[in-house]
Amino acid sequence: MELSGAQILMKMLMEEGVDTIFGFPGGAVIDIYDEMARTDIKHILVRHEQGAVHAADGYARASGRVGVCLVTSGPGATNTVTGIASAYMDSIPIVVITGQVPSHLIGNDAFQEVDIVGITRPCVKHNYLVQNTNDLARIIKEAFYIARSGRPGPVLIDIPKDVVNTKVVFKEPGEIKLKSYNPTYSPNMKQLYKIIDLLKTARRPMIFAGGGVILSGAYKELADFARKAQIPVTTSLMGLGAFPATDPLWLGMIGMHGTYRSNMSTAACDLMIAIGVRFDDRVTGKTDIFASQAKIVHIDIDPTSIRKNIPVSTPVVGDCKITLEHLNKLMAEADLGNLKEKRSGWLHQIKGWKSAGSLNYNQKDIIKPQYVIEKLYELTRGEAVITTEVGQNQMWAAQYYHFDKPGHFITSGGLGVMGFGLPAAIGAQVACPDKIVVDIAGDGSIQMNIQEMATAVQYCLPVKIVILNNGYLGMVRQWQELFYDKRYSCTCMEHAPDFVKLAEAYGAKGLRASKPEEVEEVLSKGLSTDGPVIMDFRVEREECVYPMVPAGAPITEMLLV
Amino acid sequence: MTEEKHILSILVDNQPGVLSRISGLFSGRGFNIESLCVAETIDPNISRLTIVTKGNMPVVEQIKKQLNKLINVIKVHELTGSKYVHREMALIKVNAKQENRAEILRIVDIFRCKVVDVGLDHYTIEVTGDEGKMEAILTLLRPIGIKEIAKTGTIALFREPK
Ligand SMILES: Cc1ncc(C[n+]2csc(CCOP(=O)(O)OP(=O)(O)O)c2C)c(N)n1
Numbered sequence: 001m002e003l004s005g006a007q008i009l010m011k012m013l014m015e016e017g018v019d020t021i022f023g024f025p026g027g028a029v030i031d032i033y034d035e036m037a038r039t040d041i042k043h044i045l046v047r048h049e050q051g052a053v054h055a056a057d058g059y060a061r062a063s064g065r066v067g068v069c070l071v072t073s074g075p076g077a078t079n080t081v082t083g084i085a086s087a088y089m090d091s092i093p094i095v096v097i098t099g100q101v102p103s104h105l106i107g108n109d110a111f112q113e114v115d116i117v118g119i120t121r122p123c124v125k126h127n128y129l130v131q132n133t134n135d136l137a138r139i140i141k142e143a144f145y146i147a148r149s150g151r152p153g154p155v156l157i158d159i160p161k162d163v164v165n166t167k168v169v170f171k172e173p174g175e176i177k178l179k180s181y182n183p184t185y186s187p188n189m190k191q192l193y194k195i196i197d198l199l200k201t202a203r204r205p206m207i208f209a210g211g212g213v214i215l216s217g218a219y220k221e222l223a224d225f226a227r228k229a230q231i232p233v234t235t236s237l238m239g240l241g242a243f244p245a246t247d248p249l250w251l252g253m254i255g256m257h258g259t260y261r262s263n264m265s266t267a268a269c270d271l272m273i274a275i276g277v278r279f280d281d282r283v284t285g286k287t288d289i290f291a292s293q294a295k296i297v298h299i300d301i302d303p304t305s306i307r308k309n310i311p312v313s314t315p316v317v318g319d320c321k322i323t324l325e326h327l328n329k330l331m332a333e334a335d336l337g338n339l340k341e342k343r344s345g346w347l348h349q350i351k352g353w354k355s356a357g358s359l360n361y362n363q364k365d366i367i368k369p370q371y372v373i374e375k376l377y378e379l380t381r382g383e384a385v386i387t388t389e390v391g392q393n394q395m396w397a398a399q400y401y402h403f404d405k406p407g408h409f410i411t412s413g414g415l416g417v418m419g420f421g422l423p424a425a426i427g428a429q430v431a432c433p434d435k436i437v438v439d440i441a442g443d444g445s446i447q448m449n450i451q452e453m454a455t456a457v458q459y460c461l462p463v464k465i466v467i468l469n470n471g472y473l474g475m476v477r478q479w480q481e482l483f484y485d486k487r488y489s490c491t492c493m494e495h496a497p498d499f500v501k502l503a504e505a506y507g508a509k510g511l512r513a514s515k516p517e518e519v520e521e522v523l524s525k526g527l528s529t530d531g532p533v534i535m536d537f538r539v540e541r542e543e544c545v546y547p548m549v550p551a552g553a554p555i556t557e558m559l560l561v
Numbered sequence: 562m563t564e565e566k567h568i569l570s571i572l573v574d575n576q577p578g579v580l581s582r583i584s585g586l587f588s589g590r591g592f593n594i595e596s597l598c599v600a601e602t603i604d605p606n607i608s609r610l611t612i613v614t615k616g617n618m619p620v621v622e623q624i625k626k627q628l629n630k631l632i633n634v635i636k637v638h639e640l641t642g643s644k645y646v647h648r649e650m651a652l653i654k655v656n657a658k659q660e661n662r663a664e665i666l667r668i669v670d671i672f673r674c675k676v677v678d679v680g681l682d683h684y685t686i687e688v689t690g691d692e693g694k695m696e697a698i699l700t701l702l703r704p705i706g707i708k709e710i711a712k713t714g715t716i717a718l719f720r721e722p723k
Contacts, residue, residue, distance in 0.1 A: 121582055122589045126632040129578070146632060180574065180635040304626040307619060 005164040006035035012140040022052040026072020028099025047451035051423035053083025058427030067094040074112030085123040089414025093152035100160040125153030133166040138173040150183030151302040187318030202271035211238030212276015214406040221324035234262040245402035255283040261353035279309040285555035369468040373400035384436040389421040389445030391475035397440040419448025425463040453506040456532040503534035562617035568640040596714025647717035656706035
């Protein structure tokens with residue numbers, strides 16, 4: 001059977017189970033678009049290619065499947081870089097398909113030519129320039145395999161226009177065999193026995209879980225492990241939802257804006273079991289005294305994560321879910337003694353730290369951003385899928401919306417991309433049409449990809465946008481307040497659009513709250529309105545995110561208010 | 562922790578772009594490359610890179626893991642500390658006036674290297690050997706007058722057990 005490159009691409013995408021593509025057309029991909037129109041694949045036309053990648057990312061996180069995005073060559077391709085880098089840092093499986101100028105023009109500075117494979121090399125898990133239509137089917141199959149297996153990540157496929165147009169005899173690619181790529185899923189059992197031994201002697205153990213737990217679907221296994229061993233749990237930003245925030249063993253988030261009890265536990269623990277984390281500097285603060293009294297066990301599918309930032313006494317390379325399954329089995333057989341009794345002192349100490357109330361605030365006459373998030377949590381009963389922009393809004397979302405389940409907190413953790421939240425919300429809403437999806441935003445960030453409002457309206461995606469409008473690039477202003485003697489250099493957003501009118505201009509609904517009494521009403525109205533809504537909350541302008549650990553300080557040196 | 566020299570022998574898919582993935586990994590993560598040699602192996606689908614790098618143990622461990630993580634990297638061997646043979650090659654162009662031609666040829670003889678090009682006032686000498694040998698011949702030739710040098714980096718292979 002003779003098929004064109006475009007037909008092969010579509011066929012292979014459907015074989016991979018792709019039902020939605022986020023993208024933006026152009027000359028280099030016009031034939032692919034022409035072919036796609038003949039398939040059942042749904043295409044979401046974004047307004048900016050950065051939006052397409054973030055949407056594919058949001059789709060992947062909310063659905064647990066690979067997100068796909070399709071863009072043209074040159075500017076289309078370069079516009080995807082931020083989104084690719086963000087997905088790379090957070091290990092999100094996406095496949096980005098870029099058009100390329102015809103092979104014979106490559107290297108000639110042709111119209112809309114750019115070496116996107118070269119540009120993205122440092123921020124993809126892998127990428128391909130397809131040189132022959134005969135390779136296309138295999139490359140697509142490989143790309144999906146690489147994106148979703150091992151430590152997931154973005155894969156880019158650059159396809160020259162002639163490769164798209166050429167017809168070849170289609171051959172089904174065989175099983176994928178990559179000489180060089182064999183992720184280790186099953187842990188070394190000897191190491192697991194060591195962990196059981198450590199559990200026997202530990203007096204003050206804690207678990208530090210991260211995005212890897214969510215990516216490997218180890219939610220249930222983690223909860224079993226923690227509860228059986230009676231070990232308190234903290235998570236990184238990326239790990240929120242990996243362990244129920246309503247569980248008594250929950251410590252809250254760790255790190256720069258982590259809870260007091262979580263950071264103090266880190267300093268006091270004698271055993272830290274780190275699972276699917278990478279010890280980011282926003283977590284550890286000053287590394288040489290991070291968890292300095294503890295033996296550290298580190299479980300991760302990616303060997304490069306282990307001992308990259310922190311010395312580890314027991315390294316375990318393996319999938320978080322498989323490893324925890326094994327550990328739970330071993331624990332059932334082992335005699336760990338009376339755990340309730342053994343841990344009572346430690347858990348009591350933690351309770352004392354909890355009463356420090358590091359997340360307390362005072363709602364008086366101006367709307368506090370924390371209050372907005374808490375009300376949002378109440379009104380959605382904690383069931384909404386939350387995406388965020390970056391800055392204070394992101395941290396308040398992490399602190400005050402409590403996550404009981406994975407897949408409900410979608411944020412650009414590693415790269416910290418302003419402009420991520422709205423397109424990610426669009427992707428998440430496509431993946432979960434029946435859920436409430438809310439983008440928690442700052443007035444600065446929302447303007448970075450506000451054009452995607454049009455996408456939400458066009459496809460009737462009822463995303464809700466909660467803007468914590470402080471008229472500042474708040475998080476940077478906070479640093480200037482605390483560490484630069486209040487010299488607010490270029491952080492006052494002096495001109496912003498009227499977000500209510502802007503919503504209306506896009507054909508969405510706009511609401512505003514300026515007083516604390518209005519918060520609940522605006523939220524309920526916004527949440528119950530069909531279609532996309534922007535809710536503009538005029539919040540206390542100079543509110544800060546607390547607690548806070550100054551960058552580079554030990555994580556126990558916390559500014560509490 | 563002390564920084565030491567490490568020789569890594571890396572088998573990779575022989576494909577365009579692979580070298581830049583590897584050199585980009587080093588530059589992007591702040592790792593050091595002292596020398597890098599690359600060529601096809603007897604299997605035309607596979608190339609061997611020999612990289613000499615400097616770093617303390619944790620850094621070198623990271624380098625090896627990061628290399629292994631690249632999809633096109635098939636195998637990373639560290640040769641340091643085991644038995645291996647390694648060689649560099651240099652082409653050295655020296656001033657060869659009438660009065661020192663004989664001395665140069667004596668040096669070439671002692672070092673068992675070759676003159677590969679002769680002119681009225683120059684010799685070009687081909688030397689292979691380890692770093693020590695390179696350094697030694699350069700020390701002797703320098704006073705005579707070196708016009709130009711081209712040097713490869715290190716290439717290396719395990720010694721088979723006897
Ligand atoms: C693309 C991008 N540019 C710059 C930054 C640096 N940055 C981090 S937080 C922040 C302020 C964000 O302001 P806003 O969106 O209004 O949110 P707030 O902190 O006020 O909640 C900035 C500029 C970033 N994270 N991303």
